[in-house]
Amino acid sequence: EIVMTQSPATLSVSPGERATLSCKASQSVSSKLVWYQQKRGQAPRLLIYGASTRATGIPARFSGSGSGTEFTLTISSLQSEDFAVYYCQQYDNWPLTFGQGTKLEIK
C-alpha cells in the first residue's frame, strides 16, 4: 500500500496571502495524484487531478505541481472560502490511498 504523507498538519495563513501544501508518496505514483477540498460537514470536492489539471469550475488561484513522490498544492491568494481541509490521494495503485490532510486556517 502506498502511504501518502501531507505537511504541515495545520497551516495558518492570512487572507490574500499564498498557501503552499505538501504531499509525499512512499513510492512513485507518477502524476496520478489528486487534491480535494473539504469544508466542515460537507463531502470532499475535487480540485486537481493528474497532479496539475484543475477540475471543472475550480478557480485559477488553485494550482498543482509535482510528479513521482513529491507534490504541491498552491493557492495563490487566499479567499475566505478557501479555509478548509485539503487531502491528496494517489491513484497509481490499488488500494487508492489518501493523505491525512492539511487544515488551512485563518491567521
Place this chain on the structure above:
Amino acid sequence: QAQLVESGGGVVQPGGSLRLSCAPSGFSFSSYGMHWVRQAPGRGPQWVAFIRHDGGTKYYADSVKGRFTVSRDNSKNTLYLQMNSLRDEDTAVYFCAKTSDSSWGWFDPWGQGTLVTVSS
C-alpha cells in the same frame, strides 16, 4: 450535473449487517464505474470499494475484504454496499462517488454521505 444520494445508514451492533444504497442522477449511471469511500469521525477519507460500470470488476480495501460486497443494478439506477460482520472500526460516514470519464482513480462528485455507527 451529476448528483449522488446515499441512504441506509444507522446504528448497528457489532457483528451485524447493513446495506447502503446510492441513487445517482444527472448522468448515465450505467456508463461509469463507482466507488464507496468512508470517513471516520475526525479522520481523513478511506477508499472502501470500486465496481466497474457493468459490475464485471470489483476491488476492495483489505480492511473490508470478505465482509463487504459492492454491487449495482443498472436497471434500477442504484449502487449498493452490503456490509456484514460489522466492527466498531467501521463506524464512519460512507460516501458513494462517481469515477471520471478518463480514469477509475478519482472521485467526482461525492454524495453527501450516510452515517454508519457500530456500537453495542
